[in-house]
Amino acid sequence: MSSTSPHIVQIVGYKNTGKSTLITALTRYLTSTGRRVAVIKHDGHDHFEMDHEGTDSYSFAQAGADAVVVMSEKRTALIERQATPLEDMLTYLSAYDWILIEGYKQAAYPKLVMVREEKDLSLVKTLQDVIGIISWLTHDKIEYVGGKEGLVWHSVHETEHIARWLVSLERHEEKKI
Template sequence: MNSDRERTPIPVVSCVGRSNSGKTTVLEHLIAELRRRRHRIAVVKHYHRSDVEFDVPGKDSWRFAQTGAEQVILAAQDRVIHIRRCEQAPTLAEVVGEIRDVDLILVEGYKGAAVPKIEVNRRARDPELVCVGDEMLIAVVSDQCFDLDVPQFDLADAAGLADLVEAHYLGERQRR
């Protein structure tokens, strides 16, 4: 990374929509397309419950966390897993502040955050959008059309969505 990019905040784009609307699938395809274009991507998944576990009960790292360690970092040959205990749910800004060395941060959820949003909608789930009137809405991905002044994409159009994200948030200078 050059020094200019280190000082430039990493762009953040959130994928929002109702439960089971296809947000994860849209993000999977968008990530694959952006990776194909050689961009480095981080993903933040907003989870509304507090019972999430990423560790294996009985393993050393799990035991350290159960004993009360505030942070446990598991360092392997091909990845680092960092688990940090929180007294309250972190804001998106706090989570994003911990991310380094990527070109773009994609978020699933955090509908109320003041970041650009792509709404995923399926007619069978809900005929209405959840982000109507949200100035941060930059695109809709759906199996239906809406009377809006933002680009709209079919659920299967990962390349078109990647073109939009690349043009607005990545640009040619960040392509590897």
């Protein structure tokens, strides 16, 4: 965990393991405690469309705009036709208390690995900076993670407990400063 704001944690795992659902629950909890949360979602297949046909911003993009910004009194949306390195986006979001990242398995930030089936535990063996396992399995399978010590094992059904655990890590890091 980072000792300065923002605190960054990655939620990683294979498809349909509950990454987005967990991030939604963690965001809900963290914001309910007054923390500002930013979420970054990696789309490894480049499928996403944020704008839709019939909107002005869609028309601007279709006309060739490299960036379209839509701003209102309460929201700002920026759509650019370029890749942005994860580090640049983290710098841009540095005013937030927490940044939750879905994906980017190879990035060097603390990770929670989502495990739906025993075979998903292979990720824990291959990834760096894993701090915990969020599991659909009904019993601990810690012996399958290749001797990695210090990992915390949580049930996917205990999202509030997971969020409180993350907050406790935040407090622990603040004491080190």
